[in-house]
Amino acid sequence: MNIKNLFLLLLLLVGFAACSSDNDEIDEKEGPVLVLDLKALGGVTTKADNNTTFPGEKVIDTYSVLIFNTNGSALRNKLSGGSLTRLEVTGLSEGEVVNIVAFVNMSAETKKAVDACGSLDDLSKVLETIANQTESQLTMATTSAVRREVTTGTNNVQLNLVRLASRVQVSSISTNFKIANDYSVTVNSLKLLQVKTSSYLYGSGAIEVDESEQQERAMFNAPKEGAGWNVSNTQKLTIITDGSALKNEMEVAMPYAYAFENTNSDAPTQLLLNATLWDNKGNEVATRNFKVTVHEKVVGNEGHTYLKRNYIYDLGLSFEDTSFDMGALVVKVAIVPWGSVKQETEVD
Structure with a gap:
């Protein structure tokens, strides 16, 4: 093999190695993804609906989603925010089992208590009060944790919410x-x-x-x-x-x-x-x-x-x-x- 052909072969091998390295990096960066969909039984929206007598009841103003480990003893991830957008969770491992709960339109004091929870047992002690229930702040919640084994790629999870009142x-x-x-x-x-x-x-x-x-x-x-x-x-x-x-x-x-x-x-x-x-x-x-x-x-x-x-x-x-x-x-x-x-x- 002459020097010219040897040089071309070396360039080709380097190119394959670089492509392999890039793909590994992308896979490692992406990993499993949880895509969460919050759905209230009876419907919700991110803006007022003028065609209903109680438009405030259908609006998500604030949300908190907590993800716990297999037995619910430790908090793995937490998401919170205002008007609802697409919720994605990364940083999880393939085969990991998680428990997911979601809450919408909590009062400020209740949200503070939820944010302090490190386990499902802590969460089970949190109360909401009737004085906070109004059309514009009607608390909704998952009544039990959604248990999900994380698989490779995208994991779509629907979280059904019910109104406490x-x-x-x-x-x-x-x-x-x-x-x-x-x-x-x-x-x-x-x-x-x-x-x-x-x-x-x-x-x-x-x-x-x-x-x-x-x-x-x-x-x-x-x-x-x-x-x-x-x-x-x-x-x-x-x-x-x-x-x-x-x-x-x-x-x-x-x-x-x-x-x-x-x-x-x-x-x-x-x-x-x-x-x-x-x-x-x-x-x-x-x-x-x-x-x-x-x-x-x-x-x-x-x-x-x-x-x-x-x-x-x-x-x-x-x-x-x-x-x-x-x-x-x-x-x-x-x-x-x-x-x-x-x-x-x-x-x-």
Whole structure:
């Protein structure tokens, strides 16, 4: 072999070596990648949706994702931020088993507690409070860790989120008087009673805080003191959500409140309504309180025996001739879905 051919062979071998080195470097740099997708049951978005009555409920303002090792005893990675973008996790090893949890729209104090957690056991002690649950800060969470073995390449993981609270709303109030059909009713106030004050953030089998106190909660958009809502057989109180006009009916903003899961059958979460009955001459006949157990009259769901998280309870209320004598309303409760309600997290 002459010197010229030998020189060309050496250049070719050097080129192959360089290409091999580059490929090794790329593989080593990339490694396994976790691509995380946060999905709230019922839907979320990164900006307000003007076509819904409660656009704030669908917005992710802040998120925290924690990744723990095989048995959950140590924190491997943590991601947090504002409006949700594509979440990628690198630095993991092929064959490594991780446990992944995610939380959205936590209060500042709860997020601080989560950031201090070094294990799943620490996380299971963190509480969220009902006082922090509003349309613009409605906490959502994975109810159990997603366990995943990391493989070569891209690992797509879906993290299903559920809302810690339920929404209780009143969509209609009417009268159905047969005898005194020219009487009317003024709804003076609406409140929720026996609302759990705290909930576990990360369920891991436990959802409700047994020792949580219960409190009275005012409803958003409730009647203002001294300026109640008047209803009669010819005037029904109906909440309009699409902006369309009504005839012979009142339009008001929907009264609603958030409540945590409550399985206490001795003190179930209730709606408290105060109302005044008037005769056809404008004289007060009676004023009294009416209590309605929120979950008691759910239509088509007889097994729904307590207030559950991630549900919307829509109440329709009606006064009849004996209501003020008996202290009882005719109640219809419908479940309006936020989406399919599940207590387990699945991986696609």
